[in-house]
Amino acid sequence: MTPESPPDTAEPQSHAAPPRVGVLALQGDVREHVAALRSLGAEVVLVRTPHDLGTVDGLVLPGGESTTIDKLSRIFGLREPIRDRVADGMPVLGTCAGLILLADRIVDGLPDQQTFGGLDVTVQRNAFGSQRDSFEIDLDMPLVCDDPVHAVFIRGPLVTEVGPSATVLGALPDGRVVAIEQDNLIGIAFHPEVAGETRLHRHFLARVAAGDAD
Numbered sequence: 001m002t003p004e005s006p007p008d009t010a011e012p013q014s015h016a017a018p019p020r021v022g023v024l025a026l027q028g029d030v031r032e033h034v035a036a037l038r039s040l041g042a043e044v045v046l047v048r049t050p051h052d053l054g055t056v057d058g059l060v061l062p063g064g065e066s067t068t069i070d071k072l073s074r075i076f077g078l079r080e081p082i083r084d085r086v087a088d089g090m091p092v093l094g095t096c097a098g099l100i101l102l103a104d105r106i107v108d109g110l111p112d113q114q115t116f117g118g119l120d121v122t123v124q125r126n127a128f129g130s131q132r133d134s135f136e137i138d139l140d141m142p143l144v145c146d147d148p149v150h151a152v153f154i155r156g157p158l159v160t161e162v163g164p165s166a167t168v169l170g171a172l173p174d175g176r177v178v179a180i181e182q183d184n185l186i187g188i189a190f191h192p193e194v195a196g197e198t199r200l201h202r203h204f205l206a207r208v209a210a211g212d213a214d
């Protein structure tokens, strides 16, 4: 731009800033999510404190152990701040343990286990058995992408009840629900992040970008 250029004819900025998203980094497969998000151009923050949370426009709840992440989130003072941001509409992607943490109701949780909630679903922990019963399958997810998604289940949960405001994103061939979306929240029972599968992260980042535009 020359010094004479009038400001009111300036071109709008063509490059939007990359979305700034967090991965809850208390326990679980944080690194795999960070890699998936960075491969899509996102700026990624490891969230361990309420201050970290305040700097991000979206959050990933990783796979791992939901009982441990629940306990640590309380110890680190993150439980209420995360619940507040979820209620405020922050986009969240939860995978496996992350889905459990987003569920309003859980079955087979520990007696004192809490969730952040937000998804109007009931989720059954460890519904497919032990680690040895892990499996992989290609799933159609037409609301997310055209071609099937490669889904890796590791001691995963199952969505056993779907409330009226939640939308099914994916189900096993027998109809059992394994992926859900509701407003700002995406919860999936498997692990795209360990399979080099980035289309669900892309779906999440699109929500973050849409939120930025508001």
Ligand SMILES: NC(=O)CC[C@H](N)C(=O)O
Pocket: 062, 063, 064, 065, 066, 067, 095, 096, 097, 098, 100, 125, 126, 154, 155, 156, 157
């Ligand atoms: N791979 C996973 O995230 C397993 C979830 C774990 N079974 C739990 O209850 O939290």
